[in-house]
Amino acid sequence: MLKVENINVYYGAIHAIKNVSFEVNDGEIVTLIGANGAGKSTTLQTVSGLLHSHTGSIEFMGKSLAGIPPHKVVSLGLAHVPEGRRVFLQMSVEENLEMGAYTRPNSEIADGIADIYQRFPRLKERRKQVAGTLSGGEQQMLAMGRAMMSKPKLLMLDEPSMGLAPILVEQIFDIIQELNRAGTTILLVEQNAQMALSIAHRGYVLETGKVVATGTGEQLLEDEAVKKAYLGG
Amino acid sequence: MLLGFLNNLINGISLGSIYAIIALGYTMVYGIAKMLNFAHGDVIMVGAYVCFFATGSFGLPPVVGVLLAMVVCTVLGVVIERLAYKPLRQAPSLAVLITAIGVSYFLQNMALQLWGSDPKSFRSVVPTGSVSLLGGQISVSYVTLVTVLACVIIMIALTAFTGNTKLGKAMRACSEDKGAAQLMGIDVNFTISMTFAIGSALAAIAGVLLCSTYPTLMPTTGSMPGIKAFTAAVFGGIGSIPGALLGGILLGVIEIFGKAYISTQLSDAVVFAVLIVVLLVKPTGLLGKKISEKV
Numbered sequence: 001m002l003k004v005e006n007i008n009v010y011y012g013a014i015h016a017i018k019n020v021s022f023e024v025n026d027g028e029i030v031t032l033i034g035a036n037g038a039g040k041s042t043t044l045q046t047v048s049g050l051l052h053s054h055t056g057s058i059e060f061m062g063k064s065l066a067g068i069p070p071h072k073v074v075s076l077g078l079a080h081v082p083e084g085r086r087v088f089l090q091m092s093v094e095e096n097l098e099m100g101a102y103t104r105p106n107s108e109i110a111d112g113i114a115d116i117y118q119r120f121p122r123l124k125e126r127r128k129q130v131a132g133t134l135s136g137g138e139q140q141m142l143a144m145g146r147a148m149m150s151k152p153k154l155l156m157l158d159e160p161s162m163g164l165a166p167i168l169v170e171q172i173f174d175i176i177q178e179l180n181r182a183g184t185t186i187l188l189v190e191q192n193a194q195m196a197l198s199i200a201h202r203g204y205v206l207e208t209g210k211v212v213a214t215g216t217g218e219q220l221l222e223d224e225a226v227k228k229a230y231l232g233g
Numbered sequence: 234m235l236l237g238f239l240n241n242l243i244n245g246i247s248l249g250s251i252y253a254i255i256a257l258g259y260t261m262v263y264g265i266a267k268m269l270n271f272a273h274g275d276v277i278m279v280g281a282y283v284c285f286f287a288t289g290s291f292g293l294p295p296v297v298g299v300l301l302a303m304v305v306c307t308v309l310g311v312v313i314e315r316l317a318y319k320p321l322r323q324a325p326s327l328a329v330l331i332t333a334i335g336v337s338y339f340l341q342n343m344a345l346q347l348w349g350s351d352p353k354s355f356r357s358v359v360p361t362g363s364v365s366l367l368g369g370q371i372s373v374s375y376v377t378l379v380t381v382l383a384c385v386i387i388m389i390a391l392t393a394f395t396g397n398t399k400l401g402k403a404m405r406a407c408s409e410d411k412g413a414a415q416l417m418g419i420d421v422n423f424t425i426s427m428t429f430a431i432g433s434a435l436a437a438i439a440g441v442l443l444c445s446t447y448p449t450l451m452p453t454t455g456s457m458p459g460i461k462a463f464t465a466a467v468f469g470g471i472g473s474i475p476g477a478l479l480g481g482i483l484l485g486v487i488e489i490f491g492k493a494y495i496s497t498q499l500s501d502a503v504v505f506a507v508l509i510v511v512l513l514v515k516p517t518g519l520l521g522k523k524i525s526e527k528v
Contacts, residue, residue: 050412074418086413088406099406102399103418150418 006056031196034206079152085143089132100149137168193230249485250384254439255462256477258432264472271333274459275340280437295358302437310433344452355444470521
């Protein structure tokens with residue numbers, strides 16, 4: 001579904017991503033794990049067009065994403081929940097969801113919102129509240145619901161567990177698995193490697209901008225080097 | 234004494250309504266593009282000239298003159314944004330600010346070249362005449378009524394637009410977080426263009442109303458009201474639509490009262506002194522909100 005080959009991204013003089021290649025197949029949960037600054041978020045931002053690669057190629061459903069501006073990438077079926085959630089804090093929960101459906105015909109928005117409320121009843125309770133008054137976990141749910149409003153084929157999640165209490169992290173990961181079972185392919189970026197690998201079909205380990213290991217979720221969970229570096233022993 | 238006060242109040246509200254319409258343009262552009270468009274005041278002047286020539290030289294009806302001014306200013310605003318500001322989207326805000334001042338001088342000098350420096354006597358688009366209140370003790374001119382009414386209608390329309398329409402909500406989304414807005418599929422450049430279009434159309438209305446009340450038109454006509462309206466926007470809380478209205482009206486009233494009760498020469502100083510005091514006490518302006526972020 002998504003095929004990234006040999007991308008290189010620079011922030012000024014800093015070479016942030018070095019020849020990164022990976023693939024996400026239809027129906028999978030794939031995770032990119034690695035420490036802070038390994039280039040995980042940069043990779044996602046490059047896929048969604050917010051940043052540009054100087055080399056290589058990014059193909060989504062057989063179509064090159066080169067030169068496609070980020071606001072057009074969404075309508076191809078690729079949604080991105082950015083790091084730090086970035087919900088629109090001064091807009092209501094419902095307005096946030098409407099923004100998520102910006103690329104869809106108006107007639108489908110009401111049904112889309114009803115679907116999201118069914119999956120996230122908490123958001124329905126708070127539909128008229130501005131997003132800035134939600135808790136961190138609720139904001140994460142809103143960010144995910146907002147992204148799902150575009151009916152993506154591939155959902156990219158950047159650090160969904162960041163800053164959340166363990167119980168909420170479990171909830172969020174349950175939701176990710178549910179979304180996946182319902183047919184959405186997932187590309188998950190996480191610092192919480194243990195959690196991410198435990199739900200992922202496959203994973204890639206990034207270190208200072210390079211892919212240093214890859215395998216199935218279980219393989220990586222058992223990998224000595226990965227254990228040592230990312231799983232606390 | 235009381236009658237004088239009421240008269241001054243009415244004049245203040247009238248002038249303040251014009252400031253408010255101009256301030257709305259400032260505040261919308263600031264809210265979304267995060268830039269101070271100092272050329273906004275000069276777009277007002279262009280709007281007034283367009284209406285002046287349309288109704289004067291070509292003898293078109295006032296309504297057509299106003300509409301024509303709105304169309305020309307809308308196009309002008311979008312072109313200015315496209316040519317002067319869009320290439321600077323990633324540049325430091327100081328560069329954008331200087332460019333805006335440059336555009337302001339460019340417009341003034343272009344007007345000077347095209348239309349000369351001699352003041353034109355603007356013929357009001359509103360018929361002369363007035364309504365008398367309190368048994369004829371106070372008279373409110375038609376142009377004042379139209380000005381205040383226009384301001385109220387624009388306010389209501391803009392509030393409805395940003396609160397209820399898809400494009401209006403997209404503008405609010407862009408003003409909060411352009412990156413996230415792009416990830417929703419919102420074309421940020423288009424949204425910014427639309428903001429300039431709306432702001433400039435409002436500038437045209439403000440220009441026509443301004444010159445209908447104070448009928449001297451020359452290339453620098455928009456400059457001072459532009460700065461005052463910018464002050465009004467900051468006063469009310471820049472980025473806030475109700476803030477622009479409140480700031481504009483208050484500024485107009487303070488200015489007229491300053492003229493009437495303190496000194497004609499000092500009235501501008503009084504206006505800016507009030508601004509300084511407000512900003513010292515409440516740096517975000519009267520209705521400006523501090524966003525508290527939850528992490």
